[in-house]
Amino acid sequence: MKQLNNLIKDIVNRITANLREPDMKVGEYVDGLIPHDSHSIYYAFYALTTEHPLSFQFTHSSLAGTYFLGKCEVELSVVYKSDIRGDELKKKGTVVKVNGADLELFQDERISIRHSFLVKTLVHNNSHDAENVEIFRILNTLSLHYANIHGTSVEGCYIAPFATVDLCTCRNCIVGDFSYVQAGDLSGERIEPGRIWIRQPGVFELNYQHDRNVLDKFISMDANKRPKGVFMDFCESHKADFEPVYNAAQPEISQEIPDTSFVSHYSVLKGDCAVGENVLVAQRAFIDNSRLGDGSNAQENCYIINSNYEGMNVTAHGGKVINCDLGRKTFTGFNSFLHGTEDARVKVGRNCVIMPHTIIDAVEAIEIPDGSLVWGYIRTQEDLKNNTIALEEFSKRNSLSLGRMSFTGDAEAFVNGFAHRIEHILEENGAYFDGSPETAGHAQKTQEVSYNTVQAYMGGEYKGLCPTMLIKPLTH
Amino acid sequence: MKQLNNLIKDIVNRITANLREPDMKVGEYVDGLIPHDSHSIYYAFYALTTEHPLSFQFTHSSLAGTYFLGKCEVELSVVYKSDIRGDELKKKGTVVKVNGADLELFQDERISIRHSFLVKTLVHNNSHDAENVEIFRILNTLSLHYANIHGTSVEGCYIAPFATVDLCTCRNCIVGDFSYVQAGDLSGERIEPGRIWIRQPGVFELNYQHDRNVLDKFISMDANKRPKGVFMDFCESHKADFEPVYNAAQPEISQEIPDTSFVSHYSVLKGDCAVGENVLVAQRAFIDNSRLGDGSNAQENCYIINSNYEGMNVTAHGGKVINCDLGRKTFTGFNSFLHGTEDARVKVGRNCVIMPHTIIDAVEAIEIPDGSLVWGYIRTQEDLKNNTIALEEFSKRNSLSLGRMSFTGDAEAFVNGFAHRIEHILEENGAYFDGSPETAGHAQKTQEVSYNTVQAYMGGEYKGLCPTMLIKPLTH
Numbered sequence: 001m002k003q004l005n006n007l008i009k010d011i012v013n014r015i016t017a018n019l020r021e022p023d024m025k026v027g028e029y030v031d032g033l034i035p036h037d038s039h040s041i042y043y044a045f046y047a048l049t050t051e052h053p054l055s056f057q058f059t060h061s062s063l064a065g066t067y068f069l070g071k072c073e074v075e076l077s078v079v080y081k082s083d084i085r086g087d088e089l090k091k092k093g094t095v096v097k098v099n100g101a102d103l104e105l106f107q108d109e110r111i112s113i114r115h116s117f118l119v120k121t122l123v124h125n126n127s128h129d130a131e132n133v134e135i136f137r138i139l140n141t142l143s144l145h146y147a148n149i150h151g152t153s154v155e156g157c158y159i160a161p162f163a164t165v166d167l168c169t170c171r172n173c174i175v176g177d178f179s180y181v182q183a184g185d186l187s188g189e190r191i192e193p194g195r196i197w198i199r200q201p202g203v204f205e206l207n208y209q210h211d212r213n214v215l216d217k218f219i220s221m222d223a224n225k226r227p228k229g230v231f232m233d234f235c236e237s238h239k240a241d242f243e244p245v246y247n248a249a250q251p252e253i254s255q256e257i258p259d260t261s262f263v264s265h266y267s268v269l270k271g272d273c274a275v276g277e278n279v280l281v282a283q284r285a286f287i288d289n290s291r292l293g294d295g296s297n298a299q300e301n302c303y304i305i306n307s308n309y310e311g312m313n314v315t316a317h318g319g320k321v322i323n324c325d326l327g328r329k330t331f332t333g334f335n336s337f338l339h340g341t342e343d344a345r346v347k348v349g350r351n352c353v354i355m356p357h358t359i360i361d362a363v364e365a366i367e368i369p370d371g372s373l374v375w376g377y378i379r380t381q382e383d384l385k386n387n388t389i390a391l392e393e394f395s396k397r398n399s400l401s402l403g404r405m406s407f408t409g410d411a412e413a414f415v416n417g418f419a420h421r422i423e424h425i426l427e428e429n430g431a432y433f434d435g436s437p438e439t440a441g442h443a444q445k446t447q448e449v450s451y452n453t454v455q456a457y458m459g460g461e462y463k464g465l466c467p468t469m470l471i472k473p474l475t476h
Numbered sequence: 477m478k479q480l481n482n483l484i485k486d487i488v489n490r491i492t493a494n495l496r497e498p499d500m501k502v503g504e505y506v507d508g509l510i511p512h513d514s515h516s517i518y519y520a521f522y523a524l525t526t527e528h529p530l531s532f533q534f535t536h537s538s539l540a541g542t543y544f545l546g547k548c549e550v551e552l553s554v555v556y557k558s559d560i561r562g563d564e565l566k567k568k569g570t571v572v573k574v575n576g577a578d579l580e581l582f583q584d585e586r587i588s589i590r591h592s593f594l595v596k597t598l599v600h601n602n603s604h605d606a607e608n609v610e611i612f613r614i615l616n617t618l619s620l621h622y623a624n625i626h627g628t629s630v631e632g633c634y635i636a637p638f639a640t641v642d643l644c645t646c647r648n649c650i651v652g653d654f655s656y657v658q659a660g661d662l663s664g665e666r667i668e669p670g671r672i673w674i675r676q677p678g679v680f681e682l683n684y685q686h687d688r689n690v691l692d693k694f695i696s697m698d699a700n701k702r703p704k705g706v707f708m709d710f711c712e713s714h715k716a717d718f719e720p721v722y723n724a725a726q727p728e729i730s731q732e733i734p735d736t737s738f739v740s741h742y743s744v745l746k747g748d749c750a751v752g753e754n755v756l757v758a759q760r761a762f763i764d765n766s767r768l769g770d771g772s773n774a775q776e777n778c779y780i781i782n783s784n785y786e787g788m789n790v791t792a793h794g795g796k797v798i799n800c801d802l803g804r805k806t807f808t809g810f811n812s813f814l815h816g817t818e819d820a821r822v823k824v825g826r827n828c829v830i831m832p833h834t835i836i837d838a839v840e841a842i843e844i845p846d847g848s849l850v851w852g853y854i855r856t857q858e859d860l861k862n863n864t865i866a867l868e869e870f871s872k873r874n875s876l877s878l879g880r881m882s883f884t885g886d887a888e889a890f891v892n893g894f895a896h897r898i899e900h901i902l903e904e905n906g907a908y909f910d911g912s913p914e915t916a917g918h919a920q921k922t923q924e925v926s927y928n929t930v931q932a933y934m935g936g937e938y939k940g941l942c943p944t945m946l947i948k949p950l951t952h
Contacts, residue, residue, distance in 0.1 A: 003950070040926060043725065048943060050936030060950060249519065249725050249929070448935030450516060452928070453725070459924025460526030462950045467524060470946040474479070474536060474938045 004039060004062060004464040007076060011140075014115040018140040018156025020172055020188070026142060026158070028225045030117055034080055039064045039464030042081065042246075043453040045266075046471070051445035052087050053108045056471040062464050063454060067266065067283050071110035079113060082121040083284060083300045086111050087442060088428060089126050089136065098130035109134050116141040118149075121159070122300045122317045125151030129169045145227050146235065146301055147175075148317050148334050160193065161227040162219050162318070164334045164356055177219045177227070178210065180334060180357040193220070196357050196375065200417070204409025208375055210359070211404070218337070218359065231337065234320065238286050238303065241268045250451075260433055262443045265451070267298075276311065280429045280443040293328070295431030297443070306342075314425050316356065323362075324348065327370060331422045333358060340366070348374070353391065353418050373415070375405055391415050480515060480538060480940040483552060487616075490591040494616040494632025496648055496664070502618060502634070504701045506593055510556055515540045515940030518557065518722075519929040521742075522947070527921035528563050529584045532947040538940050539930060543742065543759050547586035555589060558597040559760060559776045562587050563918060564904060565602050565612065574606035585610050592617040594625075597635070598776045598793045601627030605645045621703050622711065622777055623651075624793050624810050636669065637703040638695050638794070640810045640832060653695045653703070654686065656810060656833040669696070672833050672851065676893070680885025684851055686835070687880070694813070694835065707813065710796065714762050714779065717744045726927075736909055738919045741927070743774075752787065756905045756919040766797075769804070771907030773919070782818075790901050792832065799838075800824065803846060807898045809834060816842070824850070829867065829894050849891075851881055867891050 008030060016026045044063035046056055057073040066079045070086020089109040090096065096103045109126055112135050121143040127136040128151050136153060143149060143159040152165040156172045159165060163175045166182040173186050176193035183199035191197065194210030219229040245251045251265040261279035263269055269281065271289030278295045281287060285298040286305075293311030298304055303320040310328040315321060319332040323340030327349045332338065333356030340346035344362040348354065349370035360366065360378040368374060368384060373394055376387035386403030394400065395415040400407040407414070426432060430441025456466045484506060492502045520539035522532055533549040542555045546562020565585040566572065572579045585602055588611050597619040603612040604627050612629060619625060619635040628641040632648045635641060639651045642658040649662050652669035659675035667673065670686030695705040721727045727741040737755035739745055745757065747765030754771045757763060761774040762781075769787030774780055779796040786804040791797060795808040799816030803825045808814065809832030816822035820838040824830065825846035836842065836854040844850060844860060849870055852863035862879030870876065871891040876883040883890070902908060906917025932942045 043926075043928075048931065048933055050933055050938065054943060247725050249723050448933070448939075450519075450931035450934045452519075452930050454928050455524065455926035457524055457526055457924070457950075458926045462526065463924075465950055467530060467950055468948040470948075472944040472946075474933075474941055474943055 001036060001463045002461050003060075004462070007060065007062070007465070008078060008117070010076070011078065011115055011117050011142075014140045015117070015142050015156065015158070018172060019158060019174065020156070021158075021174060021190075024158065024174065029142060029144065029158075033119065033226070034064075034078070036464065038080075039078075040456040040458050043455045044068065044079075044466070045451045045453045047446070047449050047451055049446055049449045051448075053089070053091065054471065054473040055108075055110065056469065058454070058466055058469040060468070061466060062456060063466050064456060064464075071108055072113070073110060074113045075115075077113050077116045077118070079116070079118045080120065082118045083123065083282075084111055084113070085122070085124045085282075085300070086136075087446070088124065090133065096133050098133070103130070103133050105134055107134050109136060111136045111138070113138045115139060116143070118143045118147075120145045120301075121147045121149060123149045124300075124317065125167070127151070127153050128167050129153040145232065146318055146335065150317065150334070161221075162231055162335050162357075163191075164318075166334070166356070177221065178215060178231075178335065178357055194357075196355065198414075200409075200413070204407065204411065204414045206405070206407045206414065208355075208405040210357075210377060214359075214377055234303070234337075235301075238268075241270065241286065242284070259447075260430075260444060262446045264446075265449075278431050278433045278441075278443055280441070280446075282442075295426060297425075297429045297431070310350070312426060312431055314422060314429070316425075327352065329422070330354070331418075331425075337361070348372075351391070353422070358387075376403060477512060477939045478937050479536075480938070483536065483538070483941070484554060484593070486552070487554065487591055487593050487618075490616045491593070491618050491632065491634070494648060495634060495650065496632070497634075497650060497666075500634065500650065505618060505620065505634075509595065509702070510540075510554070512940065514556075515554075516932040516934050519931045520544065520555075520942070521927045521929045523922070523925050523927055525922055525925045527924075529565070529567065530947065530949040531584075531586060532945065534930070534942055534945040536944070537942060538932060539942050540932060540940075547584055548589070549586060550589045551591075553589050553592045553594070555592070555594045556596065558594045559599065559758075560587055560589070561598070561600045561758075561776070562612075563922070564600065566609065572609050574609070579606070579609050581610055583610050585612060587612045587614070589614045591615060592619070594619045594623075596621045596777075597623045597625060599625045600776075600793065601643070603627070603629050604643050605629040621708065622794055622811065626793065626810070637697075638707055638811050638833075639667075640794075642810070642832070653697065654691060654707075654811065654833055670833075672831065674890075676885075676889070680883065680887065680890045682881070682883045682890065684831075684881040686833075686853060690835075690853055710779070710813075711777075714744075717746065717762065718760070735923075736906075736920060738922045740922075741925075754905075754907050754909045754917075754919055756917070756922075758918075771902060773901075773905045773907070786826070788902060788907055790898060790905070792901075803828065805898070806830070807894075807901075813837070824848075827867070829898070834863075852879060 012026045039062045042065035044066045046068035055071040059075040061074045062078045065081035068084045092108045094105045139155040141154045141157045145161040147159040148164040151167040154170045159175045160177040162178040164180045169185045171187045173189045175191045179191045179195045194215040196208040199205040219231045222228045260277045263281040264283040266283035267285045274291045276294035280297040285302045288305045290304045290307045293309045295312040296309040298315045299317040301318045302315045305322045307324045312329045315332045316334045318335035321338045324346040330352040332354045336358040338360045340362045347367045352372045355375040372388045374388045395412040397411040430443035433439045488502045515538045518541035520542045522544035531547040535551040537550045538554045541557035544560045568584045570581045615631040617630045617633045621637040623635040624640040627643040630646045634650045636653040638654040640656045645661045647663045649665045651667045655667045655671045670691040672684040675681040695707045698704045736753045739757040740759040742759035743761045750767045752770035756773040761778045764781045766780045766783045769785045771788040772785040774791045775793040777794045778791045781798045783800045788805045791808045792810045794811035797814045800822045806828040808830045812834040814836045816838045822842045824844045828848045831851040848864045850864045871888040873887040906919035909915045
């Protein structure tokens with residue numbers, strides 16, 4: 001245990017030094033957060049497939065409960081019950097246009113985690129850092145429960161619970177609870193809890209600020225710097241369903257799945273479910289009594305309960321959809337919480353975009369029309385006025401101020417950007433698979449997968465740390 | 477699959493070239509022996525402890541179902557459902573006396589398996605090869621079901637089912653079914669099935685030859701070069717009991733075990749069992765309705781059923797003890813089959829040595845007196861005449877011919893050698909543990925163990941082969 005304790009102290013020091021925020025006591029967030037034995041009890045696991053570049057290098061780290069796919073190196077870090085999913089890393093030879101220059105990748109891209117402490121964090125996509133096109137870097141960073149580090153290199157950052165950093169770079173930033181940032185190269189920013197900030201410099205900027213009093217009910221830090229609220233309670237309440245999955249050496253999916261779809265062995269599919277063609281259900285997704293139409297997907301930490309997806313529905317990482325009916329091609333953004341009840345179902349039409357970090361907590365039946373942009377905090381049909389707009393109407397605007405949301409700039413570029421991204425996500429996930437290799441995506445490419453496990457030392461000086469490991473693909 | 481098929485072809489060629497035995501068609505023993513899917517379905521697993529040097533290097537190999545402990549490299553090999561147990565490898569700095577010279581180990585010893593095909597084989601102890609004190613080498617070798625490669629470097633050999641090579645070196649040898657060899661440096665030998673051959677050149681030599689007609693009932697090769705007979709049926713009949721163990725991510729022992737004892741998570745302990753202090757039950761041992769007195773052990777592939785061990789009883793790898801009562805310090809040798817029945821129990825007194833590869837298949841109650849040396853094939857009390865002798869009496873002899881056994885040389889050296897070895901085994905296994913580090917052995921040192929799994933590629937060209945892996949200990 002001694003070496004792990006030393007490591008944690010060292011990580012806290014590094015993060016503290018890099019955050020440059022005297023008021024932020026990093027140790028308070030970290031010390032005692034993970035029960036000592038948990039570092040050695042829970043196994044990490046990594047996927048082997050024939051379709052993804054493979055390379056793992058683990059050095060002097062605790063990896064308990066974490067899933068790895070693709071190319072990743074972890075050094076001097078604690079990565080706890082997280083998902084490090086490198087299936088969208090850029091390949092060698094790819095040319096990336098950055099600031100007008102064409103950069104060709106000299107090597108396959110890899111995720112590099114160093115001097116960081118990640119808890120239940122999702123890492124996915126690829127580096128959007130012009131300075132490091134081959135390295136998706138996570139350095140000197142603390143990231144807490146259900147945060148998403150998505151296509152964003154982070155250095156010297158604190159990413160709070162349920163926060164998302166998306167397709168940007170963050171250096172020395174504090175990203176508050178349940179805030180969402182997709183705003184270019186950020187340095188020294190302090191993002192308030194519950195702020196949704198989407199900015200394409202020189203093109204558009206969108207801001208939404210969740211009411212702090214409302215947000216506190218869903219997610220906040222208690223006096224001991226531990227996350228609390230509805231979101232945490234919700235996730236905790238489904239933990240037991242995952243136990244049989246993690247207890248099995250080779251967990252099996254009990255339900256019938258079409259050959260073109262992939263349901264991870266490390267997901268939960270319970271109750272009366274129907275899974276269509278070209279569907280992807282990622283590890284740590286939870287599907288209960290729901291219908292996933294053709295081309296739909298559920299990413300990590302998604303919960304889809306008593307709901308119907310008509311088809312081609314993306315549920316981004318951490319999306320929760322309960323007692324909802326989603327029309328075709330309606331998209332649910334990161335960590336959104338769409339919470340209908342039996343008596344107050346939420347019906348969302350077709351081709352809607354539910355923005356990341358939207359909360360719908362229905363007290364009456366709600367129906368959202370086709371082609372809507374949806375954001376903010378919605379409890380009633382009446383709330384739609386200030387929290388939705390028709391995408392078509394919005395795309396004609398160059399500014400909008402509605403409730404707690406404000407937008408300036410080229411709304412058409414914003415809308416087209418979202419539409420393009422959703423198409424890209426569908427393609428990447430294999431939603432359009434027609435049997436040809438070109439249309440295959442995650443749902444098809446992850447089919448032939450095996451999982452290896454990594455457990456830490458169970459005792460002695462190194463208790464809780466994993467041995468040094470290097471895993472490389474076979475070649476001949 | 478293509479690469480695995482190529483690998484198997486290549487291994488067969490290498491073994492054929494090295495065996496130098498035109499009549500031996502290696503391919504017939506190997507082709508189709510392992511169902512194709514089994515290479516990818518079954519996971520290998522390796523142990524992490526704080527007490528054993530650790531280093532694994534796996535290159536271009538199928539490792540399905542195999543257990544690894546210690547330091548081991550496997551290259552271009554198929555190692556199937558085997559046990560590669562490096563907890564008695566020599567450590568760096570150890571001085572070995574060989575042929576009068578003092579050899580100091582430059583590095584920790586490691587097991588090196590290359591161009592070999594091992595099935596359900598036990599590899600244990602350390603190299604007794606003067607030319608390679610740092611490397612326990614298994615090269616260009618085919619080893620089949622329940623063979624024991626014990627402290628014996630083998631190159632270009634065929635080790636048949638249930639054969640044991642013990643504390644010697646074998647080059648270009650064929651070691652027949654159920655034969656046991658501990659006879660110094662061997663080259664080009666053809667060991668008949670069922671031969672027990674113990675020789676210390678210039679000191680003594682013991683030979684026993686099982687009757688081929690009797691042996692065929694227990695173990696022989698069918699027309700398709702697959703092992704058949706009572707031994708195989710017996711092992712197969714207990715396979716289902718191991719399924720829950722292998723199906724669990726972290727198998728648990730359901731029974732109460734003293735803190736000084738170790739029962740592997742990958743063993744089966746069923747029925748009404750009692751486990752004393754300082755007991756070791758290795759992975760793949762099977763204990764049913766039996767009592768293991770203080771200091772006893774059950775090594776890999778042991779089956780102890782409806783039996784009582786008074787204490788300090790060693791059961792060497794592959795020993796089977798059914799409906800028996802063994803007195804204190806009675807030793808059961810490799811692959812021995814002590815088969816009493818409810819109506820015909822086998823009672824063995826104290827301080828007996830049951831030689832490796834002894835078969836007792838009782839048709840009536842049998843009682844063997846204290847201090848006996850036991851060998852051969854025994855069905856009745858009458859059979860003891862030609863298959864046992866008092867150790868004390870024997871040690872005064874310089875020759876003996878009894879039934880199918882013959883001995884020449886210094887019997888006292890033989891008896892003392894066995895006594896010394898049994899003491900050494902008890903020490904190594906921690907049977908004498910009194911709380912001090914010096915007396916700790918496998919039972920205590922393996923306590924804090926975690927297991928990592930390795931599965932092969934599930935599809936594509938490399939299906940059935942594992943990725944390239946390098947696992948090293950942490951240092952700081």
